[in-house]
Amino acid sequence: MASRTTSWAYRPSLDGLRMLAMYLIILFHTQVPWIQGSFIAVNLFFVLSGYLVTNVVLTEMERTGRLDLGRFYARRVRRLLPAALVAIVGISLVFLLVAPVVRRLGLVGDAQGSLLYVANWRFIAQANDYFAPNVDKSPFLHFWTLSIEEQFYVVFPLLILLLARSSRRGVMVAGLAVVTVASIGAQVYWATADPIHAYYGTDARLYQLSAGALMAVALRTWPVRLPRVGARAVAVGGMALFAVLCFSAVAMSQSNRGFLGTAACLMIVAGLMLDEDQPLAKALSLRPVVYLGQISYSTYLWHWPAILVMGMFLDVGPVTMAALAAVIATGLAAASAELLEQPVRSAKRLNRFRWRVSAVGVACSVLAAVLVVPTVLEREQPPAVASGTGGAAVGKLAAAHSDPLPKDVDWDRVDRDRGTEQTCQVDDLDRCVLHEGSGAHVLLVGDSHARMMTAMFEQLAKKHDFTLSTNIVSGCPWQENLRNTQSSPKRQERCDEARTGWYDTVLPRLDPDLVVVATLPRDHGKWHQRLENRDGSDLGLERSLLRATRDTLDKIEKVADRTLMVQSVATPRSFVPNDCLTSAKDPDDCVVPLTTTNRPSDAYYLAVAADVDAAYTVDLNPAFCPAGPLCSPVVDGMVVWRDNQHLTASFVAHQRAKVWRLIQQTGVLDALDGL
Incomplete structure (x- = not known):
């Protein structure tokens, strides 16, 4: 029996495809390792959008002989804008509660770009790396796809009207084909010139939308007849190709995966349209699947910020995170659909106000971008939501277990277990070198927190045969423009010598491949008065911390291939574990709670890393607190803490294998020769 496209009525199976795409994107964003090619699910959204909007436009033109632009734009506004507006304002309010103001300041432009549907171009300008691991991404990052779609919706009907001036449908096919080919050319060009542009750019992504539109016009112009087995083979073959491309094991470039993914999406949609009675179509048309597809737009709006916020407070695996994100985002989407989207879309009264609906919608977005978002995100207040425990006594209540305290501990030796402090100038570069290997050159820069890691890095250098140099002065932040006035005048002078101009003169002479920076966090409380700008x-x-971090990283980036910023090492601060160990009968009484409160310094590092391709961050607390969230004061017979702000250098070195794995997981060592 032959099958042909005869009806352009609603097909529930296409909503089922939306559902599939949505949850594949969640798997990608939660970094489920075996399916990291599933970012091509975005292609499915784009192809479907191009295909469906083209059918809407052509159906109206065939029925009425014209296209009512006011009605078209008003329907798009009513469909997309209310949910997006509420989501963006809601996300801003959530981050007011959980993020420090410095991190939020960088989000203002992201939210404004999202409200005005130019987020993709903003992220191109910021050069965010969508694929970089351990990078703190903006909660508005996912709006880049919606921006491309909205830009398409604005221009596409005008293009159709222009092409429709010719009575021959072949002219429309040719016009859309030209657009598609031009966009493919842009993708090929930007893939080598600027991969970020290739991923986010409207010009480089337009082919996916125009390909869907082209298929819709082609199917209407030249009705296809296929045996049912042929239609089913096209759909199933496309689905099989799409599934293969989603798996990480299939190695290929982002562009090639995108091209093949788009072809697979076209095959799936075409096969479903040519035979709506096939098993695949029936599976995608199941009521729960269709419902989830119908609310997939709002699910998409909420899933990414949900992942980011949960990541601040939960330490769970990718699959668990994906499940939690899916449940939370779907719940919020269902509420949005019921309470906001459906009432707005079904309000018959609004049908009379076509252009005015569009104007009001755009005005609301502009007002939110100009007034609401800056007011919320720029508000000077610390995070209101924090998790974690408050004192050592919690360890006992939680039945935490610490190793027994060794007998005859030399507490004086523990106090002196600080690591090596060493720096150098142009005329004595050898003083900086702790170990000379045949591999890459690693430079460790910082204060006493970097100092307590020197023994560990030296042992790693010997094992992995890389050269290790240091520029370490206790009490001296690694950022060039910052001065710690709490230090003694002599210490401040030494810090000035180790920082002022050092990155311009000595760093190029050392010529490291990787620079690791670590420092005690000086980001709140007394540091408002004790940390100054040298200029x-x-x-x-x-703002001083953020600016100094950015400026110093800019100087490092001119010399070194990569920079790794070590996030705040959790310390007890409120009590001294070793004082507790010398008096307590049970080491369990001295357990240190690992707080999960957001440290501003970490937010600065993560925010900067999102803007600088060669900058990475690493959280070493899982290595130093292996029993987290409660940290034992004694591990493997070793005293963990030197004081309430530092680990012992010996314990840090003892954990070197775990630290090395955490560093490897960041990706900072990838493509560095000799590591």
Whole structure:
């Protein structure tokens, strides 16, 4: 029996495809390792959008002989804008509660770009790397896809009207084919010139939308007749190709995966349209599947910020995170559909106000971008939501277990277990070198927190045969423009010598491949008065830290291939574990709770890493607190803490294998020769 496309009525199986695409994207964003090619699910969204909007436009033109632009734009606004507006404002409010102001300041432009549907171009300008591991991504990052779609919706009907001036449908096919080929050319060009542009750019992504539109016009112009077995083979073959491309094991470039993914999507949609009675179509048309597809737009709006927020407070695996994100985002989407989207879309009264609906919608977005978002995100207040425990006594209540305290501990030796402090100048570069190997050159820069890691890095250098140099001065932040006035005058002078101009003169002479920076967090409380800018500027603590971090990274980036910023090492601060160990009968009484409160310094590092391709961050707390969230004061017979702000250098070195694995997981060592 032959099958042909005769009806352009609603097909529930296409909503089922939306559902499939949505949850594949969640798997990608939660970094489920075996399916990291599933970012091509975005292609499925794009192809479906191009295909469906083209059928809407052509159906109206065939029925009425014209296209009512006011009605078209009003329907798009009513469909997309209310949910997006509420989501963006809601996300801003959530991050007001959980993120420090410095991190939020960088999000203002992201939210504004999302409201105005130019987010993709903003992220191109910021050069965010969508694939970089352990990068703190903006909660508005996913709006890049919606921006491309909205830009397409604005221009596409005008293009159709222009092409429709010719009575021959072949002209429309040719016009869309030209657009598709031009966009493919842009993708090929940008893939080598600027991969970020290739991923986010409208010009480089348009082919996926126009390909869907082209298929819709082609099927209407030249009705296809296929045996049912042929239609089913096309759909199933496309689905099989799509599934293969989703798996990480299939190695290929982003562009090639995109091209093949788009072809697979076209095959799936065409096969379903040519035979709606096939098993695949019936499976995708199941009521729960269709419902999830119908609310997939709002699910998409909420899933990414949900992942980011949960990541701040939960330490769970990718699959668990994906499940939690799916449940939360779907629940919010269902509420949005019921309470907001459906009432707005079904309000018959609004049908009379076509252009005015569009104008009001755009005005609301502009007002939110200009007034609401900056007011919320720029508000000077610390995070209101924090998790974690408050004192050592919690360890006993939680039945935490610590190793027995060794007998005859030399506490004086523990106090002196600080690591090596060493720096150098142009005329004595050898003083910086702790170990000379035949592989890459690693430079460790920082203060006492970097110092307590020197023994560990030296042992790693010997094992992995890389050269290790240091520029370490206790009490001296690694950022060039920051001065710690709490230090003694002599210490401040030494810090000035180790930082001022050092990155311009000595760093190029050392010529490291990787620079690792670590410092005690000086981001709140007393540091508002004790941390100054060397240039005399008074920007406030948070802005000073962010600016100094960015400026110093810029200098490092000119010399080194990569920079790795070590996030805040969790310390007890409120009590001294060793004082507790010398008096307590049970080491369990001295367990240290590992707080999960967001540290501003970490937010600065993560925010900067999102803007700088060669900058990475690493959280070493899982290595130093293996029994987290409660940290034992004694591990493998070793005293963990030197004081309430530092680990012992010996314990840090003892954990070197775990630290090395955490560093490897960041990806910072990839493509570095000799590591």
